[in-house]
Amino acid sequence: MADIAFRGVNKIYPNGFKAVHNLDLAIRDGEFLVMVGPSGCGKSTTLRMLAGLEDISSGDLLIGGERVNGLHPRARNIAMVFQSYALYPHKTVQGNIEFPLRMAKVPKDEVKARALKVARMLELEPLLHRKPGLLSGGQRQRVAMARALVRDPVAFLLDEPLSNLDAKLRVQMRAEIAALQQRTGTTTVYVTHDQVEAMTMGDRVAVFKEGRLQQVDTPQQLFERPVNTFVASFIGSPSMNLIASHVEPAGDGLVLSLAGERIAVGHGLEARFDNPVGSAGKVTQIGLRPEDAVDPHLAGEGRRLHGRVVMTELLGREQMVYLDLRDGTRVVARLHADHRAHAGDEIAIGIDPARLYLFRADGRALAYK
Template sequence: MAAVALERVAKTFPDGTAAVRDLSLEVADGELVVLVGPSGCGKSTVLRLIAGLEAATGGTVRIGDRPVNDTGPGERDVAMVFQNYALYPHMTVRGNLEFPLRMRGLGRAERRRRAEEAARLLGITELLERRPKALSGGQRQRAAMGRALVREPAVFLMDEPLSNLDAKLRVRIRAEIAALQRRLGATTIYVTHDQAEAMTLGHRVAVLRDGVVQQMDAPDRLYAAPSNAFVAAFLGSPGMNLLRTRIHPEAGGWRAELGAQEVTLPVEVVPAALAGGGPQEVLLGVRPEGFVVPGGVEGGERLRLPVRMREFLGHEILLYLEPPVSTVDPESPDTAPPLVARLEKGAPQPGEVADLALDPGALHFFAPDGARLD
């Protein structure tokens, strides 16, 4: 296996579209890094730049210790798994697994050994003599992964490999991918638009927007300390609520205006960057679980918020609430999304008023332009 590094890499297409801008990231040997972001953010282009399917217009791509900008795809020692499986329909699963090895000139016995070992690892041994049309979506995806696995490459590249599967099968296959990656210790770069996949699979996750890495860190740290409002709202299901509010200093703390309602903030939860100043405009961030039943958290103050919609999910209830002030969606600046609260039980119905409190320790503060305030 090998490490991968991108050093100030850029990709601009002939029509002037800048898909990747001054992007730098490092993937350690044996690490699984997930690239996540909305459609058109450049994540698949980054994968194609590493694979050699696109040529960078700036910067350096390294695999191991060597720059590979001028190296063809066949010489980069990478294997790619696509979302559409890309299996040869006229070949059996065995034929598909052995094909890249035949192209490299490996003998029949070695091809057979590698194909059967990959099939055993992926649980598809009994499917080796079937053709793709006789396989389910999950079986086809395993076969496509097996074809990459047999090559024993330095780096695995996966481009939204689960997007064509149903929700239940996606959960199962992503668990299998994580287990297989741990067992092999394979350097893997995985692209997805599904932030649940990103958070559950990645050793580290890089969040992209408009061809720029917004933040790269371990999933728990991304969730707990997003570097800006975009990352905060993008990660999480649902993402963080962002409210435009004005905070005022007062004796022993701060006060946040939420329309006709106000919330007192303990001085210790307000960023030091705001200390010593007067009233200031901020984006106040609170994740859905930051809304709690009054009395359920020390210092939580009550808010009364009309319920627009209620989603019962079995283990939890999501309430979509009328916001007391304007809200922000960094992906869609012209929209004003409802507030979302996650509760375990006792949630009111649409048309009723929810009596909730804010957990002061769960609040995040961002500047009006979206930068995190620490």
């Protein structure tokens, strides 16, 4: 195992396209780090530079404190699982698992012993004599992981490994991969575009946008303290509502002018942000997560937003309510299903100031306490 560090790393292709911009990122020994972001954000390119499959244009990549920019992929002792699994169709499961050890000229007895150990760990023993064409998607995924782990790598890299699986199997495999990483303690870097995977699997999550690292933190911190509107809207499902707002002082508190209404927030923001009253004129957007909308009767007068329901989605005891506010802004609220809303209804949602997010004109969050 080893720690990994990107120091000022850039990736520029011959046509001039810059895929990764000045990346500084430290991955701790034994950590499970997830890289997440929309397609084309640079996360897979970063993973491929770590594996040695892409050259680094500038900057330094260190593994275990050693600079490895020019080191051949095989010499880095890093194992990678691709989206396609890349299994050899003519080899059995056992042959696929043993292949990297045979290529490394490991003694035959050791090859079989190590392959069997990994097969047991991933519950593949009954399948050792089958070929990939006779396996399910989840079984092929486990074989690809076993082939990577059998090498005893210093780091384990996974690039969108679950995207080919159905929804139920993805949930199962997420749990299996996370549990496997905890058992082995191998430094693991996992790339996905699915923020639910990122939030449920990683010790920390690195959020990318257009080749730039936006924020790296624990899942809970990303959710509760996003540094900008991109992270705020990307992390969480459904996405955070972002509403244009003018914020002004009112006595010793604040008043939000948004969606054609005025919301008195008093001291509710001071526990969350550093000097919200002094930053009033700099706030241009507020964020409200769908699950943070509260019962309007509990919120009280002066802390309600009114709108017309556009559509609803019933999810058992909850309902997702999409509504247009008075100025036409579309928002979504996660409400209890006891009082069923229907398209065309005029309803109100309550605002709890302690659950709001404040953002400046450049998209940066107000400083948190």
